[in-house]
Amino acid sequence: MANASIKIDTRAIQKQLSDMAKQIPFATATALNSIAFDVMRKENDSMAEIFDNPRPFTQRATQVEKKASKTDLTAVVSLRPAQERYLLPYEEGGQHATSGNAGKLLVPVDGPVDRYGQIPKGMIARLMQRPDVFAGTIKGIEGIWQRPASGNQRNGGKGVKGRLSTLGTKKTGLRLLYAWRENKSVNKSLGFVDRARKIIEASSPQALQAAIQKAIRTAR
Template sequence: MAKQIPFATATALNSIAFDVMRKENDSMAEIFDNPRPFTLRATQVEKKASKTDLTAVVSIRPSQEKYLLPYEVGGKHQSDWKLGNLLVPVDGPVDQYGQISKGMLRRVLDRPDVFKGTINGIKGIWQRPTRGVQRTGNKGTKGRLQNFGGRKTGLKLLYAWRDNKSVGKSLDFAGRARRTIDSLSSPALEAAIQKAIRTAR
């Protein structure tokens, strides 16, 4: 039976690790509004325990850690955009999660009537008005005028660059993991020991 103890301990640790992973991933839907599936899969069991190494590691995947870390330790939103600031939709399209994917933005910027620039002090991605024929027969512009800085322009602001702001939510990744471990460690170890007893030769 003594030989089974390391195996039982490793089994319990791995069971707890996967429970922690699931609870952390489930919490993303409670913390964030309509998160992407990419965010809902942020947590992983990075390392499983074995009989010779009774250590299991649960972590956030590196790709998601870049933007989730401020929600754990504090700080400002992190952005992958080259300008470093947040890109905020104004009149531009967004995906089903209300976000701007890089593929979508690439397609928008490929349009000949769209450009990046600063207009009346506003840095963003703009769309030029299309040319049309008014009822009078004169050529004019289609689309509404937008007012920026007290002046009207025929350009349409699709996305605007905004200064990064401090995050207003807490991920509590470490705290949730500790609470999960505290609540599950005893029953998980007991279940693993009972299994070891049943399977002992």
Template structure:
């Protein structure tokens, strides 16, 4: 991503079959059709994000945008805004997760937000607590680096440590969004209907 939608090669063939009036409206109708398709592609990509990830945040879904075409530039662009594009890139190109910090945060015994994610506010509150510390702890399975809570002894239970968040390395991405394939499917199926609608509107309003 970004995905460019341009149909100049299609227009050359279409223009041979148009009346004089329709020919005058060709670029206007094409621009309208391209913008229609761009919106369809953007909507499909948003639905794709929803289907690929469990409870994606609105920020990620709404990061898909459209730069429309006009009569002088018959090309529209469907894109993902920079911040989201950075962490979504591996889901299109492959590779490891893009981490927001130096380590992957793997919550264990802590409440997450409605999207199943850890918020910055939660991290800030944990760091401010006197019974919480950040660092490695030697366990029977080896050293574990993360956010730990000191748990006081209770009836029948000794004092100890509870792992709240485990730090890890970036893992390879297994899912794929397939931006390009999805966009091509929408364009191939939608171009003629979109152009026919746009041309009908253009002819109806032509002077």
């Protein structure tokens, strides 16, 4: 039988494979960023399931701190610093984050609160500028107090409305707006890392497939 020699020109295929190899970092970075933003959205959504009526500020706590690139295949998802300060105990355990007054918690009693049941930002500073409001300890209760309104305040003043405080069986004539309470350990779990791990495991295959398909289209 006569010998035959057949040559196949693979230069076009080699070029396509080379082009695809160049697209792999791009595809990887695209997939990582897609997964990172998926984690961010779902971590933020979970805040409403963990906490009762959380503020929008808390529901925007998670961020994509760093996106991946072709030269740095690392994406970072984290809590924003301002929210991390009070959310970290829910992830790592321990007591509620506090500020001032030797680690005690200032809690509403009969003072103004926002629609989330929390002390509005700047409220204490504004109240403390009033002549009828003071910080002190009355009958062993430490807090922010309001003195009884004068006759003029009752008739035309803009005093904060509310009931007067009763300590034991004796009325003080003072209104307890906010009280300092001893700190205690948090009773909820954020589960940030565990949730992120589950999201990554569930979304990675689809994100990688979508990124590869995009890379193939781009390489043509």
